[in-house]
Amino acid sequence: MIKPIIKTLWWEKERLYIIDQRQLPDTEKIIELKNTRDVWKAIRNLSIRGAPAIGCVAAYGAALSSLKIKTKDKKRFTETVNKDIGYLQTARPTAYNLFYTLARMKKILEDSGGVSVAELKQRLVKEAQAIYDEDIECSYKIGKNGAALVRDGMNILTHCNAGALATSGYGTALAVFFAAKVERKRFHVFVDETRPVLQGARLTAWELKKTKIPYTLICDNMAGYLMKQGKIDMVITGADRIAKNGDTANKIGTYSLAVLAKHQKVDFYIAAPYSTFDFSIKDGSFIPIEERDGDEVRKMQGKLIAPSDAPVYNPSFDITPARFIKGFITENGIIKRPGGWLRG
Numbered sequence: 001m002i003k004p005i006i007k008t009l010w011w012e013k014e015r016l017y018i019i020d021q022r023q024l025p026d027t028e029k030i031i032e033l034k035n036t037r038d039v040w041k042a043i044r045n046l047s048i049r050g051a052p053a054i055g056c057v058a059a060y061g062a063a064l065s066s067l068k069i070k071t072k073d074k075k076r077f078t079e080t081v082n083k084d085i086g087y088l089q090t091a092r093p094t095a096y097n098l099f100y101t102l103a104r105m106k107k108i109l110e111d112s113g114g115v116s117v118a119e120l121k122q123r124l125v126k127e128a129q130a131i132y133d134e135d136i137e138c139s140y141k142i143g144k145n146g147a148a149l150v151r152d153g154m155n156i157l158t159h160c161n162a163g164a165l166a167t168s169g170y171g172t173a174l175a176v177f178f179a180a181k182v183e184r185k186r187f188h189v190f191v192d193e194t195r196p197v198l199q200g201a202r203l204t205a206w207e208l209k210k211t212k213i214p215y216t217l218i219c220d221n222m223a224g225y226l227m228k229q230g231k232i233d234m235v236i237t238g239a240d241r242i243a244k245n246g247d248t249a250n251k252i253g254t255y256s257l258a259v260l261a262k263h264q265k266v267d268f269y270i271a272a273p274y275s276t277f278d279f280s281i282k283d284g285s286f287i288p289i290e291e292r293d294g295d296e297v298r299k300m301q302g303k304l305i306a307p308s309d310a311p312v313y314n315p316s317f318d319i320t321p322a323r324f325i326k327g328f329i330t331e332n333g334i335i336k337r338p339g340g341w342l343r344g
Helices: 036-044 051-068 074-088 096-110 117-147 173-182 199-210 220-228 254-263
Strands: 009-012 015-019 030-033 154-158 187-192 215-218 234-237 241-243 248-251 267-271 317-320 327-330 333-335
Touching (some): 009 117, 030 036, 030 051, 036 051, 036 074, 051 096, 117 333, 154 220, 173 187, 220 254
Antiparallel strands (some): 015 030, 248 317
């Protein structure tokens, strides 16, 4: 069993716990999610974030829903769980893992046959646990596969947080760094702060410090200048949804990095599990982009940094066209031919 590098979320004695990522890096606060409403709120308010982690927590949320239902009437039970699954799907629109894992939970209900409500509850819990176990194993494989790209002396740029905190506890983009460190490779990571919520500054820097990987924190608008100076050898980010043609949704600012990297001839890679690929979507124009509250931009750590009534545009993600992506680091290997090569 692969152990998580950081305990992001866990299920214990039919209870669901997460580390509240809003409190990091100052406080490592653990909170219990007691019902589907708690799970929905935790996803929505970014207590838990990162596509794979959202998917895992949502699956456990469906299992939690089933355990709270008292009826032994199977039809009523199934209707209630399905309603809660539909509710959880509304938490955030962009991260595909949310919909992928909840579809798996719905299938357990659909394929239940003549089993009792009690048995169906246990099947739902078992499926949620399987989703968690699969995620941590595939994150480990992503790390091992990506580590092959890391050479001694490299400077690597990453954006947002695609580490243990964004998954079941091992990471996607940062899994590459964790694996490369185990292989005793010498490298340095540049961390974009990632405005407006500062996932790079608060979370990625915290993870790298915790795992003793050398890093330097930079403002988002410094990345292009570093590339021009020849100080960046490779860019690796995570992803929230990847369309059939390879267009990729990731944290706002990723597209800008990809354009800069292309211009400066710096390799740009996406690290993501296959569960992040949405083969039902032709290209990036069909990926829904979440827009969040303007106060995330007007304020920093709760303090106003702009007029309180300043008009704000706050998309949480952008789309990077496949032509800017050198390749995808997945649990099944590195795919290096973006554009028209993916098959569902």
